[in-house]
Amino acid sequence: MDIKGVIEPRIPVSTYRLQLSGGFKFSDAAAIVPYLNALGISDIYASPYLRAKSGSAHGYDIVDPTVISEELGGEGEYELLIRELKKIGMGQIMDIVPNHMCAASSDNIYWMDMLENGENSQYAHFFDINWNSTNKDLEHKILIPVLGSQYGVTLENKELQIAFEEGAFFVYYFSNKYPLTPLTYRNILSYDINKLEDAIGKDNNDFMEFLSIITAISNLPSYLETDEGKIIERTREKEIIKKRLNILYNECVEVKSFINTNISVFNGVSGNPRSFDLLDSLMRDQVYRLAFWRVATEEINYRRFFDINDLAAIRMEDNDVLTETHKVVFRLIREGKVTGLRIDHPDGLFNPVEYFRRLQKRCYIELKISDYEKTVIGGRKAEDELNKEIEAIYLSNPDYKAFYIVGEKIFSKNETMPPNWLISGSTGYAFLNSVNGIFIDTENARRFDELYSKFIAVEDNSSFTGLSPELIGKRLSFREIMYEKKKLITQVSMSSEINTLGHYLKDISVIDRHTRDFTLNSLIKVITEVIAFFPVYRTYISSYEVTDTDRKYIKYAIARAKRRNLSISSTIFDFLENVLLMKFPDDYSEGDKVRWLGFVMKFQQITGPVMAKGLEDTAFYIYNRLTSLNEVGGHPEDFGTHLSEFHKRNIESHNYQPYALITTSTHDTKRGEDTRARINVLSEIPGEWEKLILRLNKALEKNKTVIDNKMLPDRNDEYRLYQTLAGVGL
Secondary structure, X not given: OOOOOOOOOOOXXXXXXXXXXXXXXXXXXXXXXXXXXXHOOOEEEEOOOEEEOOOOOOOOOEEEEEEEOOOOOHHHXXXXXXXXXXXXXXXXXXXXXXXXXXXXXXXXXXXXXXXHHHHHOOOHHHEOEOOOOOOHHHOOOEEEXXXXXOHHHXXXXXXXXXXXXXXXXXXXXXXXXXXXXXXXXXXXXXXXHHHHHHHHOOOOHHHHHHHHXXXXXXXXXXXXXXXXXXXXXXXXXXXXXXXXXXXXXXXXXXXXXXXXXXXXXXXXXXXXXXXXHHHHHHHHXXXXXXXXXXXXXXXXXXXXXXXXXXXEEEOOOOHHHHHHHOHHHHHHHHOOOOOEXXXXXXXXXXXXXXXXXXXXXXXXXXXHOOHHHHHHHOOHHHXXXXXXXXXXXXXXXXXXXXOEEEEOOOOOOOOOOOOOOOOXXXXXXXXXXXXHHOOOOHHHHHHHHHHHHHHHOOOOOOOOOOOOHHHOOOOOOHHHHHXXXXXXXXXXXXXHHHXXXXXXXXXXXXXXXXXXXXXXXXXXXXXXXXXHOOOOOOOOOOOOOOOHHHHHHHHHHHHXXXXXXXXXXXXXXXXXXXXXXXXXXXXXXXXXXXXXXXXXXXXXXXXXXXXXXXXXXXXXXXXXXXXXXXXXXXXXXXXXXXXXXXXXXXXXXXXXXXXXXXXXXXXXXXXXXXXHHHHHHHOOOHHHHHHHHHHHHHHHHHHOEEEOOEEEOOHHHHHHHHHHHHHOOO
């Protein structure tokens, strides 16, 4: 059978997003397929539907990427949906989440195994964890910032409780469940063991088995063991121990009573602080450290999705991780059930270029090898042959795309899609903002500047929510607010990540005698300032070569940060610029170069989350000149879109990425089209709008509240509130 030749991807004509949940399952989606077809929809665009955290309303908090969600109807109802789609020839774009997993569910076997076994876990490499923290209390440990109060208070409030389940010990914090590392089982099993001996006798077979289990536990290699043979031994023996202990627990009444009594002792007595010493000692010996949630900002040592502690980033750059987490995705593509992919947040990946390249190659293989072809050619041999075939295709056509893939890329001003991403385009944010802009009267930009500045200006020195005192009473600069808020994010919610980068850069600086005297604090300060001024979400450096585009962004950020911080030696900024631009000293070894590149790629993974949190989640709620402009991928400093510019952008998009999605709203937009449309109308009637807000302000002044000598809501929030009321039609 001839399996040579390229494949043309199926290009959707029109898509309709289906937000699947417990209230709208696969069967519900199947029921509306005929209706969607009648509307002219060519492809459904399904939200993530691999197994997510129980009760998830969105599906992005994946706990098991190898299973189709049972809460959505499982494989059975999924097949019903597929049959309905195939009846009328509709395709399906599947939304997948390659950047992170939910770390707040015991259903995540990868995360749970890592918490039990630390660096020796077979899944430790799945997660981006700094096991060599400069904080000695976290060396070879992972911080879990989940507690609602300080650890000691939580402990003595009996909110941490040990439980025994099927041969293993766990600690519960309310519904959160964490495994104990097997070596520490002996803490519980050996405590007051004389009581068990007195109860059943030292020659009793069950007692001897109990002692044998404790001995086996004591002989387990440590979770810090590095020898591969010892790691394999530990992985095997700990499971045997659990089985033996579970059998003994269920068959011997005395052993069961003894274990339950010891658990009760370890769980402590309310009002007796010393009774929690045993549990405290046990917790200190775990792979993880449970901590107050506020500790995360400074000490968290695993990479997250933005600053969300419950979503742990995964190392998709590792081929094992990609293979494991995409099992179902590739199967569904092979079976013809999925005809396109939407990739969530690719900017969070270590190397998006390489990810998309691997993804396209794998899609090609799945499309080419049917079960029948595997039988004829011979399984792995067929796959090996196809790998050679696709390599040959990419040698002659580096831009070849076998499958329809779009990426959730958010563009900064004048930014375009990286040319080496093997995808068909973005998910439509740029068009969303462009089309919204043509319904804004651009001629009234200055009038709205004056109106907004006049309304929020105050005579006293009270501080607005989210505004620094030096901005009070001044005409607000969106660029200045964005700088302030990005800097705030680096200092608060992501300070731990910035500190880690600082230590990384310090290790690089000491290699060269010309830079070794740069202090850690000065390096962290410079990193913070440069990221705050970074004009795009991230750069895409993955080798010793830097593109002109990335060089332009880096040099811009460095120059702005230099001008803003004249008290900091310019040589430190120059050093960071050289690092980011891959300008090595002549005598650098290959190992030093690899470390240098490693820093740059980690730096790139942080600038994106800082931009997202500082811009979309903060600045967009502070700069309120016209809130319909404050959308994901939007540029509120531009007051609308001229019609000629709109057409120009459409022509460029058609020429550059003709098969990208276009949209007017998504699940991520902050306001719906109707709300934005009503707010847009205000741009046409600045006079009437000014009269209305002044009248509302006067009428509602008496209903304001004074908290800490501040009148709330402040005038900036008030201005946004009035736009929101107009937007919802009140």
